[in-house]
Amino acid sequence: MTGDVILGVxxxxxxxxxxxxxxxxxxxxxxxxxLDGLKNLDSQVIGAVYDRYFxxxxxxxxxxLGDEPTAEDIASDVFVRLLEAVQNRxxxxxNLKAWLLATASHAxxxxxxxxxxxxxxxxxxxxxxPDPAPAELFDEREQKRTVRQAYARLTSDQQxxxxxxxxxxxxxxxxASVMKKNVNAVKALQFRALAALQRNIEEMNDD
Amino acid sequence: xxxxxxxALEICLQKVExxxxxxxxxxxFPDLESELRPVLQAALQAxxxxxxxxxxxxxxxxxxxxxxxxxxxxxxxxGLSKRTVSFFPRMVxxxxxxxxxxxxxxxxxxxxxxxxxGDQLYPVKRTWERVQLxxxxxxxRQDALQSQFEQERLNEIDELLTTSRAQQVTFSxxxxxxxxxRWLISGIPVxxxxxxxxxxAEISSSMPVTVTGTTGSNGVLEADExxxxxxxxxxxxxxxxxxxxxxxxxxxxxxxxxxTLPTQFPAMVQTxxxxxxxxxxxxxxxxxxxxxxxxxxINGQSVSVDQVEVGGTIQVGQVVRFGGYxxxxxxxxxxxxxxxxxxxxxxxNGGDNSNNGHNNNGGGDDKGGGHGRDDGGGGD
Numbered sequence: 001m002t003g004d005v006i007l008g009v010x011x012x013x014x015x016x017x018x019x020x021x022x023x024x025x026x027x028x029x030x031x032x033x034x035l036d037g038l039k040n041l042d043s044q045v046i047g048a049v050y051d052r053y054f055x056x057x058x059x060x061x062x063x064x065l066g067d068e069p070t071a072e073d074i075a076s077d078v079f080v081r082l083l084e085a086v087q088n089r090x091x092x093x094x095n096l097k098a099w100l101l102a103t104a105s106h107a108x109x110x111x112x113x114x115x116x117x118x119x120x121x122x123x124x125x126x127x128x129x130p131d132p133a134p135a136e137l138f139d140e141r142e143q144k145r146t147v148r149q150a151y152a153r154l155t156s157d158q159q160x161x162x163x164x165x166x167x168x169x170x171x172x173x174x175x176a177s178v179m180k181k182n183v184n185a186v187k188a189l190q191f192r193a194l195a196a197l198q199r200n201i202e203e204m205n206d207d
Numbered sequence: 208x209x210x211x212x213x214x215a216l217e218i219c220l221q222k223v224e225x226x227x228x229x230x231x232x233x234x235x236f237p238d239l240e241s242e243l244r245p246v247l248q249a250a251l252q253a254x255x256x257x258x259x260x261x262x263x264x265x266x267x268x269x270x271x272x273x274x275x276x277x278x279x280x281x282x283x284x285x286g287l288s289k290r291t292v293s294f295f296p297r298m299v300x301x302x303x304x305x306x307x308x309x310x311x312x313x314x315x316x317x318x319x320x321x322x323x324x325g326d327q328l329y330p331v332k333r334t335w336e337r338v339q340l341x342x343x344x345x346x347x348r349q350d351a352l353q354s355q356f357e358q359e360r361l362n363e364i365d366e367l368l369t370t371s372r373a374q375q376v377t378f379s380x381x382x383x384x385x386x387x388x389r390w391l392i393s394g395i396p397v398x399x400x401x402x403x404x405x406x407x408a409e410i411s412s413s414m415p416v417t418v419t420g421t422t423g424s425n426g427v428l429e430a431d432e433x434x435x436x437x438x439x440x441x442x443x444x445x446x447x448x449x450x451x452x453x454x455x456x457x458x459x460x461x462x463x464x465x466x467t468l469p470t471q472f473p474a475m476v477q478t479x480x481x482x483x484x485x486x487x488x489x490x491x492x493x494x495x496x497x498x499x500x501x502x503x504x505i506n507g508q509s510v511s512v513d514q515v516e517v518g519g520t521i522q523v524g525q526v527v528r529f530g531g532y533x534x535x536x537x538x539x540x541x542x543x544x545x546x547x548x549x550x551x552x553x554x555x556n557g558g559d560n561s562n563n564g565h566n567n568n569g570g571g572d573d574k575g576g577g578h579g580r581d582d583g584g585g586g587d
Contacts, residue, residue: 080273194216195245197253
């Protein structure tokens with residue numbers, strides 16, 4: 001994982017340097033210079049940052065919401081917010097990935113708040129699946145839906161920690177870095193989140 | 208206990224990630240199995256929500272949207288800067304800019320006063336000199352100012368030679384010494400070589416000339432071109448003030464240098480400088496080389512004696528001490544003249560005048576101010 005991060009960061013830096021016609025050795029990369037490129041609205045740097053981090057942000061948001069179109073909107077919006085924040089000197093100073101994922105988490109919460117606030121539309125009467133599936137596949141879908149609903153009942157922090165651990169495969173240390181918590185706090189949060197998730201699933205199955 | 212449970216959960220998660228079954232990992236913690244099992248099962252359920260695929264189309268669309276947003280930001284920034292300019296009334300902005308220019312110009316002129324040829328601020332210094340000349344309408348004051356500026360040229364060249372800076376320069380002066388291709392022109396050592404263009408048929412001592420050349424690292428200016436000037440042309444009144452010191456001579460020896468020259472050569476000693484408000488007076492000693500009515504020739508320069516009553520009998524070949532000022536046409540107007548009984552230019556004016564002259568040439572800041580009294584015969 002760490003190797004992948006280093007490789008990705010170096011690729012980003014190479015794109016950054018080549019875009020300026022300055023071949024700078026990869027080991028000289030620092031995120032500060034990439035952030036400078038964002039501040040200058042350098043298209044090459046913006047594209048490189050997006051290509052590097054969009055998959056992670058997208059997967060995170062989709063894990064949280066389970067909705068691909070919304071995940072696409074929110075993930076791309078996170079990068080627009082990044083540009084605006086950097087221009088307004090409110091952007092990340094060091095950990096770009098942590099900033100993106102934290103912003104994605106806030107964006108998800110904002111989205112859910114808007115959804116809950118909106119008047120509930122009447123559901124169509126016919127909810128039958130247009131594409132009938134075999135019984136096994138149907139059960140799998142139902143179980144996934146139950147887990148999704150159980151997950152949606154978790155607190156924001158609990159959803160956040162599970163999304164980081166299970167959608168991104170982050171280690172405890174990486175998760176702690178993104179969440180700006182210590183490892184023990186993340187361990188405890190994760191344990192409580194999984195326990196709550198299990199309880200929710202059982203409750204929904206009982207219903 | 209709770210810490211142990213969380214650590215055990217982490218170990219179990221890692222082992223399941225590596226492909227082990229739930230039962231096998233739970234068997235590692237038999238005492239914690241009842242607590243671990245539901246949590247581990249929840250973790251497995253949570254994994255089902257994960258999907259590592261990322262639709263390429265979604266990524267492309269997001270990329271295009273982001274770059275479009277960046278373009279809009281760039282545009283908005285340009286627009287903002289334009290609005291910022293138009294926000295202020297134009298008149299206020301113009302006045303502010305004018306004030307800034309004026310204030311910064313004042314500082315610029317001050318900063319340029321010590322600049323040398325080749326420096327970035329040197330053109331500012333020369334331009335400011337021209338501006339000063341343009342605003343002085345009184346001819347005598349203008350002559351005095353012009354003379355000061357000519358003196359400043361000598362000081363600049365002297366500074367260039369002292370600091371061994373190579374720079375092409377042009378200056379005017381009087382040839383005072385000529386030995387084996389090394390000339391001394393108003394105190395500036397000039398090297399005349401075979402490549403030097405002598406634009407006049409004959410250039411000799413005491414002749415006013417304009418020299419174009421390059422300062423070298425050996426403390427000598429290598430002349431590219433030397434041209435004689437008409438007698439009476441505007442010349443600097445003194446040698447460079449720093450030169451004597453730079454060559455190890457004391458200030459008092461400035462006139463001594465001239466004094467070592469043959470008697471008929473000028474000993475150019477400046478009286479206390481005049482402010483630009485009054486014509487600058489000079490006192491020289493020299494040899495009368497010719498008399499035609501009120502136009503005399505002293506030290507190769509044409510001078511006018513129609514404003515002074517010549518005391519005693521002065522004959523051609525006699526050493527005289529005379530004072531006066533330069534007129535606008537370059538003629539030196541004598542306001543006092545007397546026979547120099549000592550016959551030695553080096554003693555004609557004494558060390559006091561030398562010191563005063565040095566102070567006058569100490570730098571651009573001194574020019575035009577600080578010397579409120581004219582010596583030199585009081586003919587003003």
